[in-house]
Amino acid sequence: MCHNLHSDHRIRLQLAARRARRGRLSGLGQQCDWLIYNDRSPLRWNELWIALIYPIVWIMVVLLRGATDGWVPYPFLNPAQGYGIVALYALAIAVATVIFAAVIWTVSRLNPLRSPALAEIR
Template identity: 35%
Template sequence: MLNVAKLLPPTVRDLRPRSIVGAVRLALAVTCAMALISRYNWGLGSATFTPNNYYAYLTIQSNIAFTIVTVLAGAVALRSDRDPVWLTAMRACILTCTVTAGIVFALIVQQAGSNTVPIDVPTSDLVLHFWLPPLAVLEWFLSPGRGRAAWRTIVFVLGYTLTWGGLTMLRGATVGWFPYYFLDPGQLSGPLEFIRLSGLALLVFAVVGLAVVALTRYRRTAPGSN
């Protein structure tokens, strides 16, 4: 049987698996940071763009958190054979938010196109919503030394989402701007549509969160972690 490892250069063969994990995590963080900067610069070309509105998007908030925590996770992987439980919990929460934001954004773009009101999607948005989340999930699933995430992680995800939603509604009522159409009363037919769409969004968060946690239990990489 062909030994693939022998075909690799000695410097690659000698690398610890966790060193590779650390490098991948740092690469993901750098990619995310560059996409965030690019998205900000792209927004500056719009007459309606404001920094406060930019940071109000859940996508932007979750990807900023992703960048920071993934840098930390990369540093941990380079120095340790196992991720601490608290880091796994943080990453599970943030990964749930980034993946869900991508799904919701895809639905918004699809619906806008169906209504003949296409949304201009820059490359930075493609990276943040469609390219980075699958790569992050793949790294999450395959990384050695990543322990099991607790099911109660879902509670924190939903808690953050509800808090963000409540604050966004209060801010929107004050400044007259909402980051997503399903939160804007002016674009909805009434309270029932708001409840239906918001409930659907929460359901997606919960399902994605369950899937993220389940991945850590399907392939347990750090026995003894909870």
């Protein structure tokens, strides 16, 4: 009986490790696809704001939950420390998001394999 429990635990650990590797490889494959293949036009600069939608909604949900039941996933977003401090952290998250998105937007324009015709579309 004890041997079966140990075996089951080992199998679960092996499956979890496989899922984690597959997740990392899938993400890496998607990034390589985006960087290497030239079937997409460059991203428009006037669409950079789209990258802020998720972080803004996420911060609003975290603040609402923190204000209603006191639980927040990160201490720096805890409304109990004051909304001014939380606003500074939210601003830092927004700035980091825009910087990261700008890098991605720039890389979308630097793809040497992209067809010149696609660059003219946008």
